[in-house]
Amino acid sequence: MNNWLEIVALEEIPVLGSRVVETDTVNIAVFRGKEDTVFAIKDQCPHKQGPLSQGIMHGDSVTCPLHNWKISLVSGEALGADEGCTNVYETKVEDGKVFLKSPSS
Amino acid sequence: MSDIAKQNLILVGNGMAGMRTIEELLKLEPEKYNITVFGDEPYGNYNRIMLSPVLANEKTLEEVMLNDDNWYQENNIRFEKGKRVTDIDRVAKKVIAEDGTELSYDKLLIATGSTSFMLPLPGADKEGVIGFRDVKDVDAMVDAALNYKKAVVIGGGLLGLEAANGLMKQGMDVTVVHIGDSLMDRQLDKDAATMLKTSLEEKGMKFLMSHASEEILGDGRVTGLRFSDGSEVDADLLVMAVGIKPNFELAKSTGLHCERGIVVSDTMQTFDPNIYAIGECVQHRGQVYGLVAPLFEQAKVAANHLAELGYGRYEGTVTSTMLKVTGISLFSAGDFIGDDDTEELLFRDVASGTYKKLILRDNIIIGACLYGDTMDGTWYFQMMKDGTNISDFRDSILFGQAHLGDAGHGDETRVAAMADNAEICGCNGVCKSEIVNAITEKKLFTLDDVRAHTKASASCGSCTGLVESLLAHTLGGDYSQAPSKKSLCGCTELTHEEVRAGIREMHLKDHEDVRKTLNWKTEDGCAVCRQATNYYLLCENPEYNDPESRFINERAHGNIQKDGTYSVVPRMFGGMCTPKDLHAIADVAEKFKVPEMKVTGGQRIDMFGIKKEDLPLVWKDLSEAGFVSGHAYGKAMRTCKTCVGDSWCRMGTQDSTGLGVKLEELTWGSWMPHKYKLAVSGCPRNCAEATIKDFGVVCVDSGYEIHVGGNGGIKVRVTDFLIKLDTEEEVLEYCAAFSQYYREDAHYLERTAPWIERVGLDKIKAAVLDDEANRKELYERFIISQKPAQIDPWKKHADGVDENQFKSIKITAA
Numbered sequence: 001m002n003n004w005l006e007i008v009a010l011e012e013i014p015v016l017g018s019r020v021v022e023t024d025t026v027n028i029a030v031f032r033g034k035e036d037t038v039f040a041i042k043d044q045c046p047h048k049q050g051p052l053s054q055g056i057m058h059g060d061s062v063t064c065p066l067h068n069w070k071i072s073l074v075s076g077e078a079l080g081a082d083e084g085c086t087n088v089y090e091t092k093v094e095d096g097k098v099f100l101k102s103p104s105s
Numbered sequence: 106m107s108d109i110a111k112q113n114l115i116l117v118g119n120g121m122a123g124m125r126t127i128e129e130l131l132k133l134e135p136e137k138y139n140i141t142v143f144g145d146e147p148y149g150n151y152n153r154i155m156l157s158p159v160l161a162n163e164k165t166l167e168e169v170m171l172n173d174d175n176w177y178q179e180n181n182i183r184f185e186k187g188k189r190v191t192d193i194d195r196v197a198k199k200v201i202a203e204d205g206t207e208l209s210y211d212k213l214l215i216a217t218g219s220t221s222f223m224l225p226l227p228g229a230d231k232e233g234v235i236g237f238r239d240v241k242d243v244d245a246m247v248d249a250a251l252n253y254k255k256a257v258v259i260g261g262g263l264l265g266l267e268a269a270n271g272l273m274k275q276g277m278d279v280t281v282v283h284i285g286d287s288l289m290d291r292q293l294d295k296d297a298a299t300m301l302k303t304s305l306e307e308k309g310m311k312f313l314m315s316h317a318s319e320e321i322l323g324d325g326r327v328t329g330l331r332f333s334d335g336s337e338v339d340a341d342l343l344v345m346a347v348g349i350k351p352n353f354e355l356a357k358s359t360g361l362h363c364e365r366g367i368v369v370s371d372t373m374q375t376f377d378p379n380i381y382a383i384g385e386c387v388q389h390r391g392q393v394y395g396l397v398a399p400l401f402e403q404a405k406v407a408a409n410h411l412a413e414l415g416y417g418r419y420e421g422t423v424t425s426t427m428l429k430v431t432g433i434s435l436f437s438a439g440d441f442i443g444d445d446d447t448e449e450l451l452f453r454d455v456a457s458g459t460y461k462k463l464i465l466r467d468n469i470i471i472g473a474c475l476y477g478d479t480m481d482g483t484w485y486f487q488m489m490k491d492g493t494n495i496s497d498f499r500d501s502i503l504f505g506q507a508h509l510g511d512a513g514h515g516d517e518t519r520v521a522a523m524a525d526n527a528e529i530c531g532c533n534g535v536c537k538s539e540i541v542n543a544i545t546e547k548k549l550f551t552l553d554d555v556r557a558h559t560k561a562s563a564s565c566g567s568c569t570g571l572v573e574s575l576l577a578h579t580l581g582g583d584y585s586q587a588p589s590k591k592s593l594c595g596c597t598e599l600t601h602e603e604v605r606a607g608i609r610e611m612h613l614k615d616h617e618d619v620r621k622t623l624n625w626k627t628e629d630g631c632a633v634c635r636q637a638t639n640y641y642l643l644c645e646n647p648e649y650n651d652p653e654s655r656f657i658n659e660r661a662h663g664n665i666q667k668d669g670t671y672s673v674v675p676r677m678f679g680g681m682c683t684p685k686d687l688h689a690i691a692d693v694a695e696k697f698k699v700p701e702m703k704v705t706g707g708q709r710i711d712m713f714g715i716k717k718e719d720l721p722l723v724w725k726d727l728s729e730a731g732f733v734s735g736h737a738y739g740k741a742m743r744t745c746k747t748c749v750g751d752s753w754c755r756m757g758t759q760d761s762t763g764l765g766v767k768l769e770e771l772t773w774g775s776w777m778p779h780k781y782k783l784a785v786s787g788c789p790r791n792c793a794e795a796t797i798k799d800f801g802v803v804c805v806d807s808g809y810e811i812h813v814g815g816n817g818g819i820k821v822r823v824t825d826f827l828i829k830l831d832t833e834e835e836v837l838e839y840c841a842a843f844s845q846y847y848r849e850d851a852h853y854l855e856r857t858a859p860w861i862e863r864v865g866l867d868k869i870k871a872a873v874l875d876d877e878a879n880r881k882e883l884y885e886r887f888i889i890s891q892k893p894a895q896i897d898p899w900k901k902h903a904d905g906v907d908e909n910q911f912k913s914i915k916i917t918a919a
Contacts, residue, residue: 005916007916011908014652019909021915034628049669054657054669055657056635056653056656058635063656065665066667104336
């Protein structure tokens with residue numbers, strides 16, 4: 001069964017910015033990088049559950065707005081000397097549309 | 106393992122300088138080179154400055170190892186342990202080791218360090234005569250302490266005294282022989298040296314001052330030392346600690362230009378462009394260094410060039426010294442003797458064992474010598490490196506930084522005396538022992554390392570001084586804090602000033618332009634530099650804005666709370682309001698079920714717990730009722746607090762509320778380096794607390810007193826009096842001019858209080874008071890930049906600008 005969900009048009013995510021995807025179970029932050037690479041990560045910092053979607057994105061990581069933890073958008077792991085990990089989800093871009101692999105599957 | 110496509114880099118010398126360069130290089134270009142390290146000692150890289158504590162039984166060798174064998178493996182570095190390089194063939198570009206190993210290089214890094222300088226005395230080759238330089242020497246000393254009793258150390262300098270102290274700790278009877286009449290004559294003046302000598306004597310150390318050694322006695326093993334006056338002293342162990350000798354024979358034999366060390370340029374290159382040299386073996390601008398701080402700065406530069414980034418420059422280091430003898434605090438830096446053109450500030454209390462001396466030239470510190478109480482050493486040293494003019498607090502500077510009104514910490518700055526569980530960082534709850542343990546166990550050297558690992562001083566930063574003191578105290582000895590030049594963040598080597606000057610002079614138009622033109626190390630920058638750069642760009646061009654480089658508060662025009670909701674504070678000019686205003690706010694609060702409301706310190710009403718998606722709707726209602734954003738979330742002009750003034754108050758002298766409203770109407774919406782608060786008090790009773798605001802007005806019967814640079818935050822600071830004015834019009838003009846000068850001159854995230862302490866009130870007076878034309882220009886520029894700034898961001902967003910930001914995408918799993 002096809003479990004890719006169409007989320008939003010790529011151009012509706014600002015470059016180096018994000019959109020929040022609300023599902024029944026989890027909020028997911030979908031980020032768009034410089035080269036139109038798209039990342040999806042659980043919208044919850046492993047430190048104190050800060051909304052990562054509201055952080056500043058750089059390269060393939062994001063800085064949490066609450067306490068400046070840097071989280072890798074590729075692995076979901078805290079970078080630098082911090083320790084912690086959050087979920088990441090698969091994405092793809094086709095015809096200018098962003099797809100997210102269904103988190104429930 | 107080696108990769109043909111990569112270039113070969115060989116490091117000769119497995120010490121702190123060389124390995125630091127490799128570590129810096131791996132951070133910049135981990136894949137560029139196949140790296141080989143030759144070290145003639147049979148260990149990994151260890152922290153040589155910690156050998157004194159090892160000798161004094163305060164640390165073990167394991168504790169001072171920096172890179173063990175695993176580290177080399179993990180980083181794919183070929184480690185030729187215990188192999189001495191004997192030859193470099195520069196034509197064939199290869200190095201040859203003692204055992205015949207030959208390896209060719211594309212780039213070579215020489216970091217052969219230095220050796221103990223051994224006095225050429227008759228008998229210097231006897232058993233039991235050693236230097237104090239490496240693990241081997243420490244082993245020899247520990248060994249001698251087991252079998253012998255009497256030790257003599259030649260040299261009453263830093264190294265000699267540390268060796269003597271260690272040997273005493275090992276149980277030996279120690280005599281220090283010094284050729285001069287004053288200890289540590291390269292670091293201390295006579296008074297401090299006398300106090301030091303007395304304390305060491307109390308610990309049991311013996312001294313023979315003004316004694317010139319002539320011959321080492323004994324057959325086979327040393328038994329004593331004879332002096333030029335014919336007298337003798339018994340010795341079973343003789344340690345020579347008279348200095349170090351740069352180790353550059355290898356470089357010299359291969360034809361590299363050497364003088365007192367291997368001569369290098371500002372890029373750490375030798376006369377052969379493929380060969381770099383670094384550390385104690387080099388001579389840079391005529392200087393040879395024997396301390397660790399310069400090595401770290403050199404390492405950064407060498408790594409920068411090995412990574413072919415090409416913009417690092419080493420320009421020399423101002424060094425400072427501390428003595429690693431437990432129980433004795435001593436700090437010295439720069440020129441501590443002075444000359445005819447210098448002045449001396451002196452504090453001497455022999456009974457309490459405190460001695461502080463600062464040497465000033467034109468009110469700038471050029472040297473410091475502290476004994477007993479050294480906690481302010483790092484502070485003095487920083488001002489010395491920054492060239493800070495100290496005339497404003499010259500009368501109290503010797504009493505230390507705590508005396509300047511560090512209300513947050515006060516006397517606690519005596520870190521050495523603090524209990525292990527004393528809280529250093531109040532924001533992150535980090536206590537002294539956690540920091541000390543992290544420094545020793547994780548081998549941290551810099552403030553940034555400590556911040557990354559413990560979070561201490563990583564939030565509000567008010568305990569930075571304390572953490573630096575702890576670092577200095579824990580590392581002791583040759584620790585010297587961060588390089589004199591503080592870069593804006595890890596993405597660039599440039600300082601705030603340099604980035605700003607770049608933007609101004611080269612007319613850089615956006616973030617990309619800044620990062621490209623100024624050679625950023627990272628593609629997108631980071632959260633730190635992006636916010637700072639965004640401010641600097643918009644300060645030059647008031648229309649500029651890159652939302653993705655703003656902190657979420659300024660992007661969403663609300664204050665993010667710990668649960669991810671926002672708080673909303675409508676502006677109430679001068680704290681004035683009408684029943685209609687209050688009704689409107691109450692209606693909004695009820696409509697959006699605001700869970701909690703509060704009257705703020707800035708005389709307005711805060712509504713908490715608003716969901717991001719509701720923000721535009723809340724703003725729409727508030728806009729329609731006539732409110733604009735209160736910017737309670739921004740690095741921006743916040744509020745103007747007022748008292749009631751002469752319209753009601755029987756003490757009031759002027760219309761403080763009216764003036765407050767005018768000031769707020771003038772300045773609202775203005776983006777600033779940090780938050781910025783105003784107040785107007787109607788009389789000197791000062792009910793609006795104008796003397797702890799960034800810009801405060803205290804009305805008096807005859808006019809208006811203007812006060813600036815106050816701060817009621819982490820570190821309370823009372824304002825400096827700027828000027829007294831006669832009319833409201835003047836107050837408005839001076840307010841705009843002062844605000845604009847702060848906007849154009851301060852570092853991002855620097856409030857007016859630390860800014861004024863850094864640049865000095867005189868500079869501000871010169872720009873805003875003395876130069877009328879300049880004041881008018883500042884005023885004009887402020888007014889121009891206010892035009893786009895006073896378009897209410899709430900109304901804009903309520904009308905649909907950037908609406909995506911507030912809308913989440915809802916999906917339900919089918």
